[in-house]
């Protein structure tokens with residue numbers, strides 16, 4: 469039953485729906501993103517992290533769904549949820565989700581992202597379907613929209629900007645100052661990751677979610693690097709501004 473519901477939503481995603489919503493709808497959105505989780509049971513929703521989503525590739529808990537179930541900080545939360553299907557850029561055609569390497573991210577694979585913004589900060593969850601099974605991708609929020617060229621997505625979004633770009637200094641290029649959503653896919657090529665930050669994006673400076681060919685490095689001189697950019701999703705991340 470739950471499976472049917474998720475399928476229907478995936479279809480909606482394929483049409484490139486983008487919605488932002490207040491907290492009421494947020495409860496539903498979170499339940500939807502928590503693929504395979506129990507059906508939403510009203511605004512109070514049972515907080516039931518033990519019944520983890522079967523769809524999670526690596527056992528990552530459905531963070532957004534869990535928090536909403538708690539319902540403690542819901543009053544001021546704002547949400548963004550977006551999804552798309554990857555396609556190759558051909559000529560002037562520039563898809564919202566573009567694959568640069570079809571061997572790692574085939575055309576037709578799907579991506580979804582959800583973002584919850586509160587006065588305390590934000591949480592972001594990313595999910596991919598139908599990419600390479602058993603593979604670890606480095607995944608980050610970048611500052612520019614996707615383009616036909618992998619470099620179009622610009623550098624990583626940083627809360628405190630490294631004066632030296634490209635930034636490979638672990639003091640700036642780290643998971644607390646940037647948004648990292650590295651994920652490892654299951655045997656069906658599905659994966660999910662989530663992260664939280666105590667800060668907000670500056671308006672218009674967080675424009676895309678980029679998948680890289682391998683996990684993100686953390687050492688000096690290579691921090692934040694994760695190999696080639698294999699796919700990119702132009703996502704409408706929201707800032708802290710109201």
Ligand SMILES: [Cu+2]
Pocket residue numbers: 607608609610624678680694
């Ligand atoms: Cu990146």
